[in-house]
Amino acid sequence: MHVAERVKHDGGKPAAVPAKPSAEASAPGGGRRRRAVNREGLEAGRRSTRIILWILLAVAMVLYGFPFLYLLFTSFKPPIDTIAVPPTILPREWTLENYVNALGRSGVPASFINSAQTAIISTVLSLVLAVPAAYGITRYKTPSGRAFIMAALVTRMVPPVAIGIPLASMMSSVGLADTPIALSIAHTTISLPLSIWLMASFFEAVPKDLEEAATVDGCSRLGALWRVVIPVVSGGIAVTAIFAFLASWNEFLFALLMTAIRSQTTPVVIANFQTQFGLDWGSMTALAAVYSIPVILLTLLLQRKIVAGMTLGAVKG
Amino acid sequence: MRITDRRFALYLMAPAALFLAVFVAYPLFRLIADSFFKISPIVGGPRDFVGLDNYVRAFASEDFIGAGWRTLAYTVVVVTLEFALGLGMALLFTTLGRKSQIWRTVFLYPLMIAPIVAGLLWKFLMIDNFGLIGTLLYQAGILSNPNQIGWLSDPDIVLFSVAIPDIWLTTSFMCLVLFAGLQNIPGDLIEAARLDGARAPAMLFRIILPLLRPVIAVALVVRGIDAARAFDTILIQTNGGPQSASETMSLLIYRTMIRFGDPGLASAMGTIYLLAMLAIALFAVATIWRPGKDS
Numbered sequence: 113m114h115v116a117e118r119v120k121h122d123g124g125k126p127a128a129v130p131a132k133p134s135a136e137a138s139a140p141g142g143g144r145r146r147r148a149v150n151r152e153g154l155e156a157g158r159r160s161t162r163i164i165l166w167i168l169l170a171v172a173m174v175l176y177g178f179p180f181l182y183l184l185f186t187s188f189k190p191p192i193d194t195i196a197v198p199p200t201i202l203p204r205e206w207t208l209e210n211y212v213n214a215l216g217r218s219g220v221p222a223s224f225i226n227s228a229q230t231a232i233i234s235t236v237l238s239l240v241l242a243v244p245a246a247y248g249i250t251r252y253k254t255p256s257g258r259a260f261i262m263a264a265l266v267t268r269m270v271p272p273v274a275i276g277i278p279l280a281s282m283m284s285s286v287g288l289a290d291t292p293i294a295l296s297i298a299h300t301t302i303s304l305p306l307s308i309w310l311m312a313s314f315f316e317a318v319p320k321d322l323e324e325a326a327t328v329d330g331c332s333r334l335g336a337l338w339r340v341v342i343p344v345v346s347g348g349i350a351v352t353a354i355f356a357f358l359a360s361w362n363e364f365l366f367a368l369l370m371t372a373i374r375s376q377t378t379p380v381v382i383a384n385f386q387t388q389f390g391l392d393w394g395s396m397t398a399l400a401a402v403y404s405i406p407v408i409l410l411t412l413l414l415q416r417k418i419v420a421g422m423t424l425g426a427v428k429g
Numbered sequence: 430m431r432i433t434d435r436r437f438a439l440y441l442m443a444p445a446a447l448f449l450a451v452f453v454a455y456p457l458f459r460l461i462a463d464s465f466f467k468i469s470p471i472v473g474g475p476r477d478f479v480g481l482d483n484y485v486r487a488f489a490s491e492d493f494i495g496a497g498w499r500t501l502a503y504t505v506v507v508v509t510l511e512f513a514l515g516l517g518m519a520l521l522f523t524t525l526g527r528k529s530q531i532w533r534t535v536f537l538y539p540l541m542i543a544p545i546v547a548g549l550l551w552k553f554l555m556i557d558n559f560g561l562i563g564t565l566l567y568q569a570g571i572l573s574n575p576n577q578i579g580w581l582s583d584p585d586i587v588l589f590s591v592a593i594p595d596i597w598l599t600t601s602f603m604c605l606v607l608f609a610g611l612q613n614i615p616g617d618l619i620e621a622a623r624l625d626g627a628r629a630p631a632m633l634f635r636i637i638l639p640l641l642r643p644v645i646a647v648a649l650v651v652r653g654i655d656a657a658r659a660f661d662t663i664l665i666q667t668n669g670g671p672q673s674a675s676e677t678m679s680l681l682i683y684r685t686m687i688r689f690g691d692p693g694l695a696s697a698m699g700t701i702y703l704l705a706m707l708a709i710a711l712f713a714v715a716t717i718w719r720p721g722k723d724s
Contacts, residue, residue: 154523154524155523160525160526162524165521169525169532173535175603176536176539176600177535177538177553179550180538180542182550182561183546187552195559197559199559199560201561209481241448242673243446245441245446247441247580248438248439248442249438249442252434252438254435254438256439256442257438260446263446265714266711267706269654269706269707270706271702272656272660273679273699273702274457274682274699274700274702274703275453275456275460277460277695277696277699278456278457278459278463282455282459301449301452305449308445330508341536361543362544362545364544364545364660378544382545383664397549397550397553400549400550403546404541404543404546408538408542411537412534412535412537418537419537422602422606423606423608423609
């Protein structure tokens with residue numbers, strides 16, 4: 113039984129590169145490291161050991177899973193029960209009151225629209241800038257390309273608080289203060305360097321012959337990129353888009369510095385709840401849940417792609 | 430006429446480069462320039478050149494030195510704990526093999542939660558009086574009173590408490606990266622070590638960790654940079670308090686700017702912070718990561 117299980121094991125691992133471009137494209141090419149297989153190695157053999165390990169895993173899962181479940185449970189408690197002493201885990205009675213309160217508060221529905229708008233604009237902007245740049249870096253290997261990708265890495269080390277304030281004053285001097293556009297640009301300063309690195313890794317896996325063949329057939333270089341290369345890396349583009357979207361959806365510091373009434377995003381509204389309405393924990397937990405659930409569902413749905421993106425840089429070293 | 434490859438590559442990179450120049454490099458330039466001025470917080474207010482005065486004030490300020498040490502301590506605590514927990518989970522998933530796949534997926538979820546929500550959530554769990562953690566520890570008989578530990582109100586431990594959401598949020602990231610690294614260790618190597626009689630600790634410290642070195646290095650550098658910039662989770666939990674005991678660099682700079690209205694001083698602090706981050710990160714990249722040398 114163990115043997116059969118071990119043979120199947122390979123299917124479960126997160127591919128370091130999304131399956132499509134790499135597996136098909138570079139399989140015959142020489143020099144690619146053989147896939148390491150450790151199904152003989154690290155899997156625990158003895159039954160008693162495995163049982164102990166499963167128990168450990170269950171404990172870890174409860175510890176990691178519980179905090180968010182508690183937030184969900186709390187959001188269904190009657191408002192007064194959310195600060196009961198001693199606290200209870202499950203609601204005494206289940207109610208949607210907190211949701212009605214939170215979502216009905218002025219500015220809350222608008223903040224969802226602002227968050228979505230900002231995240232979408234920032235994602236599109238990141239992709240439009242990162243895809244050609246990453247292609248230029250990986251396909252042509254020029255000294256300026258190498259310098260540029262290092263500069264992008266350095267950008268990751270810039271603390272947002274350091275550029276947030278000058279950036280905010282720049283935006284207001286060109287009349288973009290308190291708009292989703294200004295915040296999208298700020299978020300793109302975070303997601304663009306990451307997008308360039310991710311896309312560069314995806315382009316790295318595309319063989320050169322592909323667009324060379326296309327140019328021989330009469331395609332221009334731009335045409336080859338658009339019609340041949342982009343479709344091959346579309347999986348990678350999707351991964352990059354998810355990361356850019358999440359970065360913007362969850363971002364807080366820039367949103368705090370650069371938005372006021374018109375373009376406030378939901379994280380800022382959640383933070384403001386504390387000061388404006390005292391201890392309205394019920395509404396806060398309800399709003400936090402509504403804001404988190406779509407991205408959690410999205411993640412569980414697209415987990416393979418997300419895992420690929422997260423492990424890509426690190427594992428390639 | 431056909432343009433050269435080099436020029437074509439340049440055209441492809443130009444828009445992104447221009448964007449980063451305008452929206453990252455230029456604000457940084459403004460930050461550094463502002464650090465030499467005494468600036469009135471009022472728009473259009475006076476702006477006097479004061480040379481290095483802001484830097485002298487920053488280094489003379491107890492708040493600044495304190496925030497520097499706290500940021501360092503916070504980063505070390507967060508990265509160490511999440512590395513230990515992430516490695517533990519990654520080894521657990523690896524030894525359990527294929528059947529653990531669904532749990533690996535579930536384990537991803539904290540990563541998707543906004544830091545502000547995570548901070549709020551843990552504040553709610555740790556807060557005095559109606560925080561659940563104190564109550565559970567009390568019911569388990571570990572504490573004699575649910576409020577015995579003032580997670581967020583005791584200046585001695587608050588820096589650790591505010592780190593918990595950060596650790597909770599990103600252990601999954603460590604775990605995933607290390608798990609992927611573990612998958613790439615050749616099975617025959619492990620088998621050979623096992624035949625040589627290596628037991629679990631020796632296997633871990635002599636075989637697995639050295640082989641994972643490049644992966645570990647990248648994960649530590651990436652997470653270290655992020656932890657050193659922590660803002661959201663701390664702001665919502667304690668706003669830097671009590672008595673500045675959880676005030677890290679990002680919070681101090683933010684408050685210096687917004688609350689105390691001193692853009693010149695805040696810019697000097699931001700510049701020092703940025704330079705320190707760059708120096709430490711580049712040092713770490715050069716010494717422990719060594720891109721390209723490990724493969």
